[in-house]
Amino acid sequence: MGWMKDETGLEKNAANFVPLTPLSHLVRAAKVFPQRLAVVDGAHRKTYAEYHDRVSRLASALAARGIEPGDVVATVLPNTYPHVEAHFGVPAAGAVLNAINTRLDVATVTYILEHGEAKLVLADTQFLPLVEEAIAAMESPAPTVIECADADAGHPATGRYTTYEDLLAEGDPEAPWTMPEDEWESLALNYTSGTTGRPKGVVYHHRGAYLITMGTPISWRMTLYPIYLTIVPLFHCNNWCHVWTMPAVGGTTVCCRDITAKAIYDAVADEGVTHFGGAPIVLNMLVNAKPAERRDFDHVVEVFTAGAPPAAATLAAIEPMGFNVTQVYGLTEVYGPATECTWQEDRWGDLQGEERAAIKARQGVAFPNMDDITVMDPETMAEIPLDGTAQGEIMMRGNSTMKGYYKNPEATAEAFAGGYFHTGDLAVQHPDRYIQIADRAKDIIISGGENVSSVEVEGVLMRHSAVSLCAVVAKPDEKWGEVPCAFIELKEGATGDADEIISFARSHLAGFKTPKRVVFGELPKTSTGKIQKFELRKQAADL
Numbered sequence: 297m298g299w300m301k302d303e304t305g306l307e308k309n310a311a312n313f314v315p316l317t318p319l320s321h322l323v324r325a326a327k328v329f330p331q332r333l334a335v336v337d338g339a340h341r342k343t344y345a346e347y348h349d350r351v352s353r354l355a356s357a358l359a360a361r362g363i364e365p366g367d368v369v370a371t372v373l374p375n376t377y378p379h380v381e382a383h384f385g386v387p388a389a390g391a392v393l394n395a396i397n398t399r400l401d402v403a404t405v406t407y408i409l410e411h412g413e414a415k416l417v418l419a420d421t422q423f424l425p426l427v428e429e430a431i432a433a434m435e436s437p438a439p440t441v442i443e444c445a446d447a448d449a450g451h452p453a454t455g456r457y458t459t460y461e462d463l464l465a466e467g468d469p470e471a472p473w474t475m476p477e478d479e480w481e482s483l484a485l486n487y488t489s490g491t492t493g494r495p496k497g498v499v500y501h502h503r504g505a506y507l508i509t510m511g512t513p514i515s516w517r518m519t520l521y522p523i524y525l526t527i528v529p530l531f532h533c534n535n536w537c538h539v540w541t542m543p544a545v546g547g548t549t550v551c552c553r554d555i556t557a558k559a560i561y562d563a564v565a566d567e568g569v570t571h572f573g574g575a576p577i578v579l580n581m582l583v584n585a586k587p588a589e590r591r592d593f594d595h596v597v598e599v600f601t602a603g604a605p606p607a608a609a610t611l612a613a614i615e616p617m618g619f620n621v622t623q624v625y626g627l628t629e630v631y632g633p634a635t636e637c638t639w640q641e642d643r644w645g646d647l648q649g650e651e652r653a654a655i656k657a658r659q660g661v662a663f664p665n666m667d668d669i670t671v672m673d674p675e676t677m678a679e680i681p682l683d684g685t686a687q688g689e690i691m692m693r694g695n696s697t698m699k700g701y702y703k704n705p706e707a708t709a710e711a712f713a714g715g716y717f718h719t720g721d722l723a724v725q726h727p728d729r730y731i732q733i734a735d736r737a738k739d740i741i742i743s744g745g746e747n748v749s750s751v752e753v754e755g756v757l758m759r760h761s762a763v764s765l766c767a768v769v770a771k772p773d774e775k776w777g778e779v780p781c782a783f784i785e786l787k788e789g790a791t792g793d794a795d796e797i798i799s800f801a802r803s804h805l806a807g808f809k810t811p812k813r814v815v816f817g818e819l820p821k822t823s824t825g826k827i828q829k830f831e832l833r834k835q836a837a838d839l
Contacts, residue, residue: 338551515638526549597618
């Protein structure tokens with residue numbers, strides 16, 4: 297150990313050891329950038345001084361209503377200013393923020409409210425029916441409902457509940473915040489998608505959230521005063537922790553309630569947005585936007601994208617439009633992005649087209665706040681060969697990793713077996729240590745004993761000029777066990793020809809990897825734009 301022989305008097309104390317928390321960023325920003333624009337949501341435009349005052353009001357009002365440290369406060373909100381403020385105001389009361397997916401069904405919301413034992417829920421007027429039905433089905437005590445109206449978006453207050461602004465009026469802008477005494481204290485509770493069984497409650501700690509807010513600006517090449525657009529839902533890994541990051545760099549958070557091409561172009565042109573994150577569907581939306589939805593702008597917008605790698609055609613189209621795309625990868629359990637395809641201009645600066653896209657499609661290397669991210673054999677926990685061919689499971693270790701699954705020690709122990717977090721994602725690792733996902737373990741198609749990567753097949757199909765989005769899943773087959781089945785969403789104005797699509801795929805893939813069935817139509821997606829393959833697997837089984 298690195299202790300000197302005599303360290304008498306060198307103990308931790310209040311002057312040299314303070315628990316890490318993202319709350320400290322807003323405390324500092326209110327002092328350093330008091331008049332700088334902090335939050336924009338339509339006509340709602342607040343400086344850092346006003347932002348801090350409103351968060352203080354929220355925290356003190358929650359405390360006055362009986363919310364104690366460790367209690368859970370839930371939200372059922374889109375990307376609006378109450379949700380941004382709640383990310384600081386709820387933990388500033390010592391409570392734990394549980395941001396709930398607004399697209400969940402009633403039964404799942406009921407389960408989350410009961411499992412998390414929420415004492416209070418901030419609910420947007422648009423989603424009040426969902427919250428009311430969920431609460432009506434609860435067997436445990438119901439949480440208090442605070443209504444967050446948005447008249448400008450067509451959702452005026454119903455008059456049945458205390459409104460968010462009335463709640464803030466109960467608070468004190470000078471009230472002190474309840475800062476963590478231990479950085480391992482719980483900050484947020486986020487439930488996984490629950491595509492197999494009940495969703496699991498992922499618990500974040502203050503330390504992990506603070507450190508990802510330090511790592512993100514480095515990975516994203518952020519300088520002071522970025523203008524950030526909230527496309528990633530605030531209920532999804534707490535917006536990848538970006539809302540907690542912005543005060544650290546004096547940034548402006550621009551809210552985006554409804555994710556449309558017009559809304560994004562307007563924000564970039566009118567507010568000068570410099571950064572946003574989103575799924576590849578957002579890139580497709582921008583590329584395929586109608587002329588009336590587009591706006592001119594004269595700066596480069598840095599984009600983090602996660603999910604399926606952006607297709608070469610998408611990258612070739614969107615980058616000349618002023619968007620620099622970086623592939624990132626992560627999970628709820630690691631606070632959002634944990635790796636990024638760090639672009640090395642000296643190595644790849646001259647690459648164009650397919651070659652450039654092939655590099656940009658990699659999931660890359662660890663964020664600075666993570667200790668080690670590699671690819672291992674899950675049985676032996678030995679690192680696989682760095683040859684770009686051998687496959688293993690992506691394993692992660694680092695400070696921005698969850699405490700575990702709430703009330704589920706068995707699942708937590710399984711996830712952390714061997715001292716790493718097991719992601720369930722299969723990947724190869726290139727000689728330069730850049731990781732590239734081969735597939736989710738559950739998405740591998742085994743056809744006649746041969747493994748087929750759905751990601752590989754999708755990458756080929758996305759090159760077809762008529763294809764806007766696609767997903768490939770296993771279809772049961774009497775002869776081969778299962779075969780690839782392609783679900784395709786066509787570009788506007790394009791027509792689908794299944795035989796032609798299959799022929800195109802066969803010209804680029806081995807026969808056993810070629811889809812044996814093609815289905816055209818809109819693909820089912822999550823609220824974050826990810827394609828719901830479990831729904832497609834059900835459809836494929838019935839074909």
